[in-house]
Amino acid sequence: xxxxxxxxxxxxxxxxxxxxxxxxxxxxxxxQLMGKSNFLGASTTFVRAxxxxxxTVFPERVAANEYFTKEKVRVDWQFMFVIGIFFGxxxxxxxxxxxxxxxxxxxxxxxxxxxIGKRAAGAFFGGIVAMVGARMADGCPSGHGLSGMMQLSLSxxxxxxxxxxxxxxxxxxxxxxxxx
Amino acid sequence: xSIEQILGLLTGIAFGFLLQKGRVLRFEKQVGAxxxxxxxxxxxxxxxxxxxxxxxxxxxxxxxxxxSHKAMNxxxxxxxxxxxxxxxxxxxxxxGTSIGAVGExxxxxxxxxxxxxxGAALYAExxxxxxxxxxxxxxxxxxxxxxxxxxxxxxxxxxxxxxxICIFVWFERRKL
Numbered sequence: 152x153x154x155x156x157x158x159x160x161x162x163x164x165x166x167x168x169x170x171x172x173x174x175x176x177x178x179x180x181x182x183q184l185m186g187k188s189n190f191l192g193a194s195t196t197f198v199r200a201x202x203x204x205x206x207t208v209f210p211e212r213v214a215a216n217e218y219f220t221k222e223k224v225r226v227d228w229q230f231m232f233v234i235g236i237f238f239g240x241x242x243x244x245x246x247x248x249x250x251x252x253x254x255x256x257x258x259x260x261x262x263x264x265x266x267i268g269k270r271a272a273g274a275f276f277g278g279i280v281a282m283v284g285a286r287m288a289d290g291c292p293s294g295h296g297l298s299g300m301m302q303l304s305l306s307x308x309x310x311x312x313x314x315x316x317x318x319x320x321x322x323x324x325x326x327x328x329x330x331x
Numbered sequence: 332x333s334i335e336q337i338l339g340l341l342t343g344i345a346f347g348f349l350l351q352k353g354r355v356l357r358f359e360k361q362v363g364a365x366x367x368x369x370x371x372x373x374x375x376x377x378x379x380x381x382x383x384x385x386x387x388x389x390x391x392x393x394x395x396x397x398x399s400h401k402a403m404n405x406x407x408x409x410x411x412x413x414x415x416x417x418x419x420x421x422x423x424x425x426x427g428t429s430i431g432a433v434g435e436x437x438x439x440x441x442x443x444x445x446x447x448x449x450g451a452a453l454y455a456e457x458x459x460x461x462x463x464x465x466x467x468x469x470x471x472x473x474x475x476x477x478x479x480x481x482x483x484x485x486x487x488x489x490x491x492x493x494x495x496i497c498i499f500v501w502f503e504r505r506k507l
Contacts (some may be wrong), residue, residue: 158354166353169373171344172383177342178387185335188396191346193427194451201452218458228339231332233430235343236350241432245349253437256358256423258366271442273421278429278446279453279477281418285426286454287461288373288411289401292425296376301383302391303476303484303491304400310412315365317416322365325420 159247174301181228189228190302192294194285196233198222262326288313347431350375356431358440365420370507377495381501384491388484399474406468422446 154162174191181189202224206213215220244250255270263269287289288310289300296314299307332340350356353375363369390396412431419425421442424432429447432440477484501507 152432156354160354161352163353163355163374164378166349166355167378168373168382170349170353170379170485171384173342173345173349174379175386175390179390180338180342182396185411186398190399190496191342191429193425194447195464197426197447199449199457200449201455204448205452216455216458217462218455222457226336228335229338231339232343233427235340235345236347237434239344239347240348240351240431241340241347243348244435247352249351250436254439255437256362256437258359258362259423267439270439274423274439274442275408275446275449277418277420277422278443279418282423282447282450283416283425283454283457284411284414284416284418285459286411286451287465288408289404289413291415291427292376293427295401297379297383299401300380301387302398302400303384303388303487304403305471305476305479306401306403306408308476309403309408310415311399311490311506312399313409313412314416314419317413318365318420319367319416321417321420322362324485326362326366 161250166284170297171301174297179302185228190294190298191232192290192298193233194282194291194294195222196230197282198286199224199227199230224239258326337453346427347434350428350431351435356424356428356435356437358432358437361425362423368507370502374499374502377498381492381495385486388488398475400473402473403465403471404469405471407463411466418450421455 152163156162176187178190181187198218199222202213202219206224213224241250254267255265259270259273288295290310292314295307295310300311353371354360355372355375360369360371387396391398398447424440424443426447429440429443433444475484476487480487
């Protein structure tokens with residue numbers, strides 16, 4: 152098994168296994184230092200970010216909202232974790248010169264052309280639908296896919312199967328090239 | 332910053348670093364998996380699960396940490412999971428990887444991040460409606476596979492490892 156891939160990255164098996172170690176260390180560290188076992192996750196942070204932004208314009212509306220109250224609008228462990236992902240990716244990509252400004256990814260360009268507007272619309276509306284789904288399911292590929300599967304949670308198996316199963320069907324339809 | 336915030340930030344930096352080195356932050360890798368052409372994200376994810384699963388169950392068995400299952404709410408997981416899959420395919424990122432993708436310069440992911448913040452606000456508005464409809468169908472509670480099957484997790488883990496190793500071998504043979 153090669154430790155480096157053709158594009159200069161690490162073997163996904165190696166990088167993934169290290170994430171497994173990180174997940175275990177992180178649960179241990181949060182339990183010891185915060186008194187509560189925190190598992191890796193990302194999507195609740197988007198609720199808190201939405202609440203923090205909305206608060207600047209409609210503070211009463213956020214205070215009165217049942218869901219914001221339930222999830223607690225504050226900069227917590229997971230919020231900083233998600234911000235950390237940005238810096239970690241930046242450091243890693245600068246260290247091996249794989250940082251690249253990209254406005255339209257190749258697969259998208261092949262199907263929908265070089266328009267940044269189309270790509271932005273796809274990312275934006277896809278993002279809305281995906282986040283409504285992730286909050287309803289109470290997790291994303293981090294919370295269900297990684298943390299839930301590690302714990303052998305029933306909901307994680309079902310959620311991951313649906314994430315991917317639906318994704319395969321929609322991707323096949325969405326990126327199918329018109330027969331010319 | 333509090334200890335909680337510093338800990339979160341450091342863990343996130345390490346996670347983002349590994350996501351980037353594993354090359355799983357790319358739109359091409361995420362959509363590539365959904366088009367069944369490139370299984371990099373599954374090699375990465377399943378490797379993390381194999382290692383993490385053993386460590387988590389050792390710590391939980393020794394009562395050093397406590398497990399935190401997410402509820403198996405039927406409507407929530409089925410409808411929410413399907414909605415997520417639809418959005419994921421078009422967006423080409425999941426919530427965690429979208430932020431990392433911006434970090435490695437794929438700046439179109441900022442539109443995905445913005446969409447997800449709007450989606451979260453929308454969900455907060457619709458929550459009372461969902462709570463009385465989809466979320467109210469049937470809740471099996473916060474349960475794990477061990478309870479469902481009525482066996483020790485240490486019986487499930489070796490089987491899980493064996494299945495995943497077979498999947499890895501198949502990926503490599505098919506050059507996925």
